[in-house]
Amino acid sequence: MKTKFSILFLLGFTFSLFAQDIKVEKVEPPFWWTGMANPDLQLLVYGSDISAATPEINYSGVNIIRVNKVENPNYLFIDITILDEAQPGFFDIMFKVGNRLIPPYSFELKKRKEGSAERKGFDRSDAIYLIMPDRFSNGDESNDNIPAMFEKADRSNPNGRHGGDIKGITNHLDYIKELGFTTIWANPLVENNNPEYSYHGYAITDFYNIDPRFGTNKDYVNLVDECHKRNLKIIMDMIFNHCSIHNWLIKDLPAEDWIHQFPEFTSSNFRASTITDPYASDFDRTRMLTGWFDTHMADLDQRNELLSNYLIQNTIWWIEYSGIDGIRVDTQPYSYKEFISEWSRAVFTEYPNFNIVGEAWLQKESITAYFQKDADNIDGYNSNIPCTTDFPMYFAINNAFNEKDSWIEGLARLYYVLTQDFLYSHPENNLVFCDNHDLNRFYTSLHEDFNKWKMGITFLLTTRGIPMVYYGTEILMTGEESKGHGFIRKDFPGGWADDNSNAFTTEGRTAKQNDAFKYLQNLLQWRQKSEVIHTGLFKHFVPENDTYVYFRYNKDDCILVAFNNSPNEMKAIKTDRFAECMKDYKYAINIITGENINYLDALTLPPKSTVVLELKK
Ligand code: CA
Secondary structure, three states: OHHHHHHHHHHOOOOOOOOOOOOOOEEEOOEEEEOOOOOEEEEEEEOOOHHHOEEEEOEOOEEEEEEEEOOOOOEEEEEEEEOOOOOOEEEEEEEEEOOEEEEEEEEEEEEOOOOOOOOOOOOOOOOEEEEOHHHOOOOOHHHOOOOOOOOOEOOOOOOOEOOOOHHHHHHOHHHHHHHOOOEEEEOOOEEOOOOOOHHHOOOOOEEEEEOOOOOOHHHHHHHHHHHHHOOOEEEEEEOOOEEEOOOHHHHOOOOHHHEOOOOOOOEOOOOHHHHOOOOOOHHHHHHHHHOEOEOOEEEEOOOOHHHHHHHHHHHHHHHHHHOOOEEEEOOHHHOOHHHHHHHHHHHHHHOOOOOEEEOOOOOOHHHHHHOOOOOOOOOOOOOOOOEEEOHHHHHHHHHHOOOOOOOOOOHHHHHHHHHHHHHOOOHHHEEEEOOOOOOOOHHHHOOOOHHHHHHHHHHHHHOOOEEEEEOOHHHOOOOOHHHOHHHHOOOOOOOOOOOOOOOOOOOOOOHHHHHHHHHHHHHHHHHHHOHHHHHOEEEEEEEEOOEEEEEEEOOOOEEEEEEEOOOOOOEEEEOHHHHHHHOOOOEEEEOOOOOEEOOOOEEEEOOOEEEEEEEEO
């Protein structure tokens, strides 16, 4: 026995009998890049009793700085630095147990792609199409059911998986492009191996892998490439507040303080107001931040620096690996705000021209503004998140066209939301929308009134900000949130081979759906080339007599947008009140009908209608 050991030792095969159970099962991030702005990297190493091992790296330009152990012996966190002289290639991370080695992990340093750091994120010149991937199109039936995944496809269950996937999105990029969108945002695609409700993607079980029922990591990269070929941008949805209780990290927690723990299930109070409320009790604010979102979603404690690093690196890994153009951060106010700020700073250190929108589902403009980058906050807080979801605007859009105009109701709601823009550091970076995957379908909110729908869509695409439209809006899809989320996330007709109709084609849409499709397409395509809508100034006039008029303008161009919210009265709006905007203009082109308007002294609008005029000298 002794002899055999000596020979093995001489040959360099020094696997110990005692160390044979200790092995590396996983290293995350699984690989990295040379040429990153931040030379530091923290490797999570997972394996049974791996903390008994001492790591070693012999690779020019790569040094171990520190090794961190945690409560759980199955983890090691290795701080390395990657110096400028480090060349792309593979190196072994060796692990010594006593004086013996266990099988090493071969780690790859890839060469950073040319231009990766300079990539330009989405901005106000873009229009975003939001897709719930499981419900858009099933491009690959072979991945509907995967043996290793708990939940199987069942289209008869509104809350089940329906089989939509990355291939389905990739197949319809031309459709999205033709509609006039410039950017897609897909709800999360990373692994959600949960027994139920796994389709929506917001309970992650593996931060580094695309869910196999949606496709592979390579399929995702291919989707990004196919978007870029068509000059489309793509936004990835990321979640840092919580993850699934079935996440491998939660099932074998590195340390107790990776998540907020309670003797029994304790929900968040969902009152983000407690974050800025000067009178908030510690009890309420703590409950907001530490309570769980749901019984199957463990609430992450990003105050743990190892966890914080893990999430930051995971983000940078996805950006670098896939080539995405932006991120949508879920439930921004529910994470520790210091973490959000640090996370965003780290992303912009690597990608200065990138963009991020944070979901801040809040009632008021004041608190929404607090969460936007460079806000003039009394406590000095800076989230570093450039774009915020404009929920106050969403509430206004959803009420305005259903109400009779009054001092505060009807069109006045739109007006008053915009009057609050002084609170925002960058209102032009607000994401504006009529609905999304968590809300009533816009057409349903409007009691399926097509005239109101046209008014809402016109406002959305001509107001300040970055417009986002939920898939299916173009075919007037309906759905009520109170019936269950499955009903606002219905399958797009034609996305499945056995569907009765195919709304991806003109022939497959009803006459009314084609009217809606064309109306949206016309406005989107016009918006795409109308720089004045992207970067022009905004000026409005107080709503009067059920009407509301605003202008988008710069030194060369001027757009007039008018609404008549009366359900039964035709309105003739005298334009002398708007002289400061209109005095230099002689005629106009109606961008919806294409007709020339030579008389500008008054605008005649039928009941419940809108007009968009390009003013001409
Ligand atoms: Ca599928």
